[in-house]
Amino acid sequence: MNEIKLFCPASIANLNCGFDVIGLCLDTIGDEMIIRKTSEKGIKITKITGADLPFENEKNVAGVAALAMINAIEIDYGFEIEIHKKIKAGSGIGSSSASASGVVFGINQLLGKPFSDSELVEFSMQGEALASGGFHADNVAPALLGGIILIRGYNPIDYIKIATPSELVAVVLHPLIEVKTSASRAVLPNEIPLKTAITQWGNLGGLIAGFYTSDYELISRSLLDVVAEPHRKKLIPNFDQVKQTALQNGALGAGISGAGPSIFALCKGNETANKVADAMKEAYVGTSIPFDIHVSKINEEGVKII
Known part of the structure; x- marks a missing residue:
């Protein structure tokens, strides 16, 4: 070859x-x-x-x-x-x-x-x-x-x-603005309180357990960020509104994808994911910022030969 x-x-x-x-x-x-x-x-x-x-x-x-x-x-x-x-x-x-x-x-x-x-x-x-x-x-x-x-x-x-739960589907709304990783990291504090750290690693443990057991309620309870999101969300216009809209329409959880500005939601099943995508789109269409939106299952293969 x-x-x-x-x-x-x-x-x-x-x-x-x-x-x-x-x-x-x-x-x-x-x-x-x-x-x-x-x-x-x-x-x-x-x-x-x-x-x-x-x-x-x-x-x-x-x-x-x-x-x-x-x-x-x-x-x-x-x-x-x-x-x-x-x-x-x-x-x-x-x-x-x-x-x-x-x-x-x-x-x-x-x-x-x-x-x-x-x-x-x-x-x-x-x-x-x-x-x-x-x-x-x-x-x-x-x-x-x-x-x-x-x-x-x-x-x-x-x-x-x-392990990936079989019905897990991701929705991603990408505002067509650029947030550099360096800028997104710059807003983070160098230290966090012990209480905050305990909350975060408890959520991470719960998320991993939820994935392995396909416990969607546990996944939902664990999809919380008390470390980066409170500082980074100010870099993303309308973040709180889009996140709340996703949750109100059935998303398991929503947050900042990587360093942003994309906002992701994890959902159980395609029907809920499409409903969440439509709602997130509606919540963002009122801004003057163009955006893309994607609904995707989890790719178990990674890079693929085509």
């Missing part, structure tokens, strides 16, 4: 109570990428559509992740990369992670799969760090591996794929 075409999925990180340690993979939103072997050594980004992104490897998340990967193996050939962006940068649904996870998955396939999943996650994190300024895997791991992923630790990377 000398060429591969990929679907590189979007993702939702944090899921309210799991800041930097949990994320899930979406199924209906994603980029496309084409990677081909070349006789010339190294990495060359030859085409980018859908976004104004740099072609220089060191300035592009896919280039950084790809370089980290080929520097770890001895080969006498290289790769060309085409990136076709469908996920807008700064959307909060893992635009950079889609590129970083897609490129390492694709190159690994063309190499004959010499690298483990854990190694691929670490290579992806190298690219993600360029975009976010930090090494975290709550977007790249689910984008790469699919499903719901809990990141237990980073030294070394240690992650667990969590």
